[in-house]
Amino acid sequence: MSRNEERSPVTTQATRITADGWLPDFLLQSGGLAQPWFRAGFCTAPALLVHDMTAAFEATGEAPAGSAAFRVFVERGQRHDLARRVARVPRRDGEDLAGWLERCLGFSEFCVTFNSIASWNERLARRICGEFLLPIAEAHGAPACGADLYAFIGNYGDTPFGVHSDPDHSILWHLGPEDKEVYLWPEERYVELTGGTEPSFDVAPLLPHGERHRLRAGDLIYIPAGCFHVAQTSGFSMSLGVTLFPAFNKELLRRGLELLLREHPEVDLGNLRRGEDPAPLMRALASSVGADGAALSWDLGAAAERHLQQLASNGYLAPPPRSRDGVSPLPDGALRAPGAFRLGHARLPGGRIEIFVRGQSLRLAGHPALPALLDALNSERGLSAAEVVDRLSDRWSAEAAMHLLRLLFELRGLEPAGAVDAAAA
Numbered sequence: 001m002s003r004n005e006e007r008s009p010v011t012t013q014a015t016r017i018t019a020d021g022w023l024p025d026f027l028l029q030s031g032g033l034a035q036p037w038f039r040a041g042f043c044t045a046p047a048l049l050v051h052d053m054t055a056a057f058e059a060t061g062e063a064p065a066g067s068a069a070f071r072v073f074v075e076r077g078q079r080h081d082l083a084r085r086v087a088r089v090p091r092r093d094g095e096d097l098a099g100w101l102e103r104c105l106g107f108s109e110f111c112v113t114f115n116s117i118a119s120w121n122e123r124l125a126r127r128i129c130g131e132f133l134l135p136i137a138e139a140h141g142a143p144a145c146g147a148d149l150y151a152f153i154g155n156y157g158d159t160p161f162g163v164h165s166d167p168d169h170s171i172l173w174h175l176g177p178e179d180k181e182v183y184l185w186p187e188e189r190y191v192e193l194t195g196g197t198e199p200s201f202d203v204a205p206l207l208p209h210g211e212r213h214r215l216r217a218g219d220l221i222y223i224p225a226g227c228f229h230v231a232q233t234s235g236f237s238m239s240l241g242v243t244l245f246p247a248f249n250k251e252l253l254r255r256g257l258e259l260l261l262r263e264h265p266e267v268d269l270g271n272l273r274r275g276e277d278p279a280p281l282m283r284a285l286a287s288s289v290g291a292d293g294a295a296l297s298w299d300l301g302a303a304a305e306r307h308l309q310q311l312a313s314n315g316y317l318a319p320p321p322r323s324r325d326g327v328s329p330l331p332d333g334a335l336r337a338p339g340a341f342r343l344g345h346a347r348l349p350g351g352r353i354e355i356f357v358r359g360q361s362l363r364l365a366g367h368p369a370l371p372a373l374l375d376a377l378n379s380e381r382g383l384s385a386a387e388v389v390d391r392l393s394d395r396w397s398a399e400a401a402m403h404l405l406r407l408l409f410e411l412r413g414l415e416p417a418g419a420v421d422a423a424a425a
């Protein structure tokens, strides 16, 4: 637990941060995530997110320099040297994020981005997964390559990337204190105006032709993939960005293949000679991942499904959280999976099992009681360590059962049952 989390003012798991009834409007008015969408007052408690984000920055200060994915832009250029200074001096009591970053960087005008920020703060991960990603996944379908959260902070004028589009869907939760202006152009309009799809850094002539939104603290804007955009910030402000990664075939195939290869590593295909009939090689290649040629696409599809289960175990956030340290003892009493992050599993060949926990996977010797045991850990009541040992005792030693429990806890797949504040666990 960081010092910042200890002095958390008003954070409980029960505190909602989104206005009621946003989801049907979002899905309808965006045409199923195809069009931009703006909602004033979407976030009812921006101060809580700012608090969580500040805690995430502080948490990076306790890790080796370079561990966190910061980018820093000053004087219209990216500065890799300054990225290593972010959060490297302790934050003073009561100091806000703006003042602290200014002191770390030695510049009064800057832009700092922080990718995968949710890996550094459990409260932030839970709020966004529980109130935003999971409802979207249930009503519309999950982002098949997952989502990431990032912070965008500063008083930097135009977005450092100019007017541009992204291959992924972008969502900005604006948190203030100052307003931000966002301009949007559909791709056809942008091509008409600029003659192509390259980013534009000469922004001013394009602005009169864009759709303008003024974002105040708490407002949200959804920018679909391919929609050109730029943001302008004159005073200091913070935004929490959510990137939804679409189901690109190259990503799903790559991730499916990675999972498939775990079961069939390093099969020697023999000598390969140029000019020979390729059919034997193709057959050998296909059978090396446990399939004949016809079955390979089916096996890959099944592996991609395992990848989706792995994502779902982390509330559809692609980056896993930082692990707990391996020295603190398991808490007494019952343990359970945190609400937004349910443990999953898949059966593997040879009677083995794969357990999905917070976006990672553990492959183990199977035990017939494991599926029901995972269900029990996913329930509100959870299970005590003694109950876990007992349920597995016919085939596993107490040490083996405790080792599994400890791994699940360290990967943040378990917390004390009854914990109200996730990050305090």
Ligand SMILES: [Fe+2]
Binding pocket: 164, 165, 166, 170, 229
């Ligand atoms: Fe962008």
